[in-house]
Amino acid sequence: MVRAFTDQPVDPARVDALVDLARRAPAAGNSQGMAYVVLCGEAETTRYWDVALPVERRPSFRWPGLVAAPVLVVALVRPDAWVERYAEPDKAATGLGRSPDDWPVPYWWVDAGMAVEHLLLGAVDAGLGACFFGLFGHEAAVLAALGVPEGWRAVGTVALGHPAPDEPGHSAARPRPDLDEVRHRRTW
Secondary structure, eight states, X not given: OOOOBOSOOOOHHHHHHHHHHHHTSOOGGGOOOEEEEEEXXXXXXXXXXXXXXXXGGGGGOSOGGGTTOSEEEEEEEOHHHXXXXXXXXXXXXXXXXXXXXXXXXXXXXXXXXXXXXXXXXXXXXXXXXXXXXXOGGGHXXXXXXXXXXXXXXXXXXXXXXXXXXXXXXXXGGSOOOOHHHHOOXXXX
């Protein structure tokens, strides 16, 4: 995850190609309940940051280079798209077509994670830097500022751009478990 960006713009065609990669990620039942709000350039990204990270909070923000990202992609899901899809005849027997509450695992989040990962890996492959981060307590305000219709939820935001010199986050030093600790063959 890159948390500092240069002000060099990103080719809009490259951004569209990355969103297209995300669009092609697997989705349960091919539900296709995702959308992306793409903000390019300082005027558009400033609208986002003014809501998500107001100016008065920026001096104490740990990652000031993140605010310099020339592109922000807000990944969205509409959970009812999965419910609607699973109410169709070929999926109705699952019992998941009545309400989002019927889903023991809300696959809109799973599918969104795969879509965002497509975008992140595509960015790296294109020589760009990227960072995924959540909206946390600012979700409703950001969605309203971006004119997102009712029924949509924000998965998070991906900052995209050309990487600037950066220092790794504190979490980067946490060791990953050994493969033998997480891989179980034939049984736990």
